[in-house]
Amino acid sequence: TQLLEQSPQFLSIQEGENLTVYCNSSSVFSSLQWYRQEPGEGPVLLVTVVTGGEVKKLKRLTFQFGDARKDSSLHITAAQPGDTGLYLCAGAGSNYKLTFGKGTLLTVNP
Amino acid sequence: GAGVSQSPSNKVTEKGKDVELRCDPISGHTALYWYRQRLGQGLEFLIYFQGNSAPDKSGLPSDRFSAERTGESVSTLTIQRTQQEDSAVYLCASSLSVGGAQPQHFGDGTRLSIL
Known part of the structure; x- marks a missing residue:
């Protein structure tokens, strides 16, 4: 069974601060996706990383896929209250199935 | 609409009753997935469809x-x-085709509460 561990589980910061959340596994994934979920809504895809060592930027968000394709990180620069939400990572193996982590609940206080 | 639609958005029912949850995927998406999300937890995969199978x-x-x-x-x-342990948010997602790297588009879920 492939498992994804996300850390920290909860994070509360002030507007303007930087933060990094992590997604780790002992399994290799062919690709990894990051989603953000707001209360009462479904997850929304932010990015997919496919190549080991790949770095993708989405405005103030930087995503990195580990060289061995077992882990990933999400770094947010100058966080804003609109970044508040549950950040989920999901790994794809050799089949159709996505394995989701439990998520990091981020609160950015104004 | 252009997105995945789920109904009802909320369902409260008594223990022992049957419930039916509906998902309308994005038109043309051949893959459809059901997940369960318990409070404070990630998404638990339930089942997927490729076409009608x-x-x-x-x-x-x-x-x-x-x-x-x-x-x-x-x-x-x-x-x-x-x-009572069935209480959770049930999420549906669809994607253009089956494949782990395919982006999945989620509905807003059905929040099911069993009394």
């Missing part, structure tokens, strides 16, 4: 759970003889 039902928690899809479109998830 469900090749893997192993994620369904018990034989009280069943799902079907018709016309390569609408899907229903049925829970019979509901139990």
